[in-house]
Amino acid sequence: DIVLTQSPGTLSLSPGERVTLSCRASQSVTSDYLAWYQQKPGQAPRLLIYGASNRATGIPDRFSGSGSGTDFTLTIYGLEPEDFAVYYCQQYISSPRTFGQGTKLEIK
Amino acid sequence: QEQLVQPGAEVRKPGSSVKVSCKASGGIFSNFAFSWVRQAPGQGLEWMGGIIPYFGTGDHAQKFQGRVTITADKSTRTVYMELRSLRSEDTAVYYCARGGEIPASRVWAMDVWGKGTTVTVSS
Numbered sequence: 001d002i003v004l005t006q007s008p009g010t011l012s013l014s015p016g017e018r019v020t021l022s023c024r025a026s027q028s029v030t031s032d033y034l035a036w037y038q039q040k041p042g043q044a045p046r047l048l049i050y051g052a053s054n055r056a057t058g059i060p061d062r063f064s065g066s067g068s069g070t071d072f073t074l075t076i077y078g079l080e081p082e083d084f085a086v087y088y089c090q091q092y093i094s095s096p097r098t099f100g101q102g103t104k105l106e107i108k
Numbered sequence: 109q110e111q112l113v114q115p116g117a118e119v120r121k122p123g124s125s126v127k128v129s130c131k132a133s134g135g136i137f138s139n140f141a142f143s144w145v146r147q148a149p150g151q152g153l154e155w156m157g158g159i160i161p162y163f164g165t166g167d168h169a170q171k172f173q174g175r176v177t178i179t180a181d182k183s184t185r186t187v188y189m190e191l192r193s194l195r196s197e198d199t200a201v202y203y204c205a206r207g208g209e210i211p212a213s214r215v216w217a218m219d220v221w222g223k224g225t226t227v228t229v230s231s
Contacts (some may be wrong), residue, residue, distance in 0.1 A: 035217040042202055044151065044221035050214045090154055092216035096169035097143070099153040
């Protein structure tokens with residue numbers, strides 16, 4: 001199984017700041033089959049990024065994904081109050097299509 | 109409007125089974141990948157398995173080998189996840205999620221989610 005390790009576990013930031021979340025894979029995620037999701041308390045996850053760098057429909061352009069191979073990042077430019085949530089990466093190149101353990105973004 | 113409708117909650121005793129349904133609307137049902145993802149209280153997301161109705165056969169994580177079956181009924185546009193030999197650790201919210209349409213590369217990136225079914229396993 002491909003293990004995804006996200007860092008850091010928790011980040012405390014203020015609205016307006018820029019943040020970069022990391023996702024490292026235990027083996028190469030070929031063809032950039034990596035997605036990022038946002039989850040707020042009591043809600044289902046929402047797809048933000050697929051194919052490592054493609055924004056899903058309706059996702060604001062302040063969300064940006066990059067990376068390849070084993071190292072991927074999600075950058076949020078200019079945090080809005082609604083962006084404080086938990087973020088998960090997921091690889092879907094092979095089964096099981098594993099998730100990282102999540103990074104919690106909290107308001108400072 | 110594409111949506112996935114799941115029951116709100118199920119309660120089962122240890123050792124029993126649960127079969128959770130997920131009814132899809134919108135799009136060509138058979139051509140999409142459907143996944144089941146669960147989330148234990150206060151924990152992260154765990155991909156359990158999935159199915160593409162066009163191909164028929166489900167796929168699941170080895171962790172659930174022998175306990176889970178994922179099926180799809182094209183006539184009712186419904187996907188099912190059955191989990192057997194339930195234990196307290198299976199208490200979680202179970203989400204049904206839809207990915208992309210074959211043959212797109214993002215077939216397993218999930219952009220439509222149900223609201224989740226809370227399964228409680230308790231004696």
